[in-house]
Amino acid sequence: MVKLNKSPLPKGVYIRSEKTVMLSSECENLRNRIIKELNDFRQKLDLHEDEPDTLVKCGFYQSIARMIERSSAFAAFKRGIIRRNTAYMCEFGGHLA
Numbered sequence: 774m775v776k777l778n779k780s781p782l783p784k785g786v787y788i789r790s791e792k793t794v795m796l797s798s799e800c801e802n803l804r805n806r807i808i809k810e811l812n813d814f815r816q817k818l819d820l821h822e823d824e825p826d827t828l829v830k831c832g833f834y835q836s837i838a839r840m841i842e843r844s845s846a847f848a849a850f851k852r853g854i855i856r857r858n859t860a861y862m863c864e865f866g867g868h869l870a
Contacts, residue, residue: 810847814840814854818861838868 817840821833841851852869855861 807847807850811850811854814851818854834864837865841865841868 814837817833817837821830821837824830824833839845841848841855845851855865855869
């Protein structure tokens with residue numbers, strides 16, 4: 774009769790569940806980063822829209838233009854916000870090419 778070693782299976786399950794927990798945590802962290810970044814982006818868009826001073830407005834414009842560059846974090850989400858709004862497309866559409 775062959776004696777089976779049962780310890781690898783429980784260790785494997787434990788490690789697997791530990792990785793699952795870690796992946797859930799990583800997903801939550803990524804989600805939080807995306808939400809924070811998009812909230813900052815929306816805030817800059819609102820400030821740009823409401824700003825009466827042209828010099829300050831230009832500063833917001835440049836900041837927004839940097840935020841929608843392809844190399845920027847989560848640029849696809851930000852570019853989607855611009856594309857879905859015709860007023861934003863008129864103002865920032867040239868930066869999406």
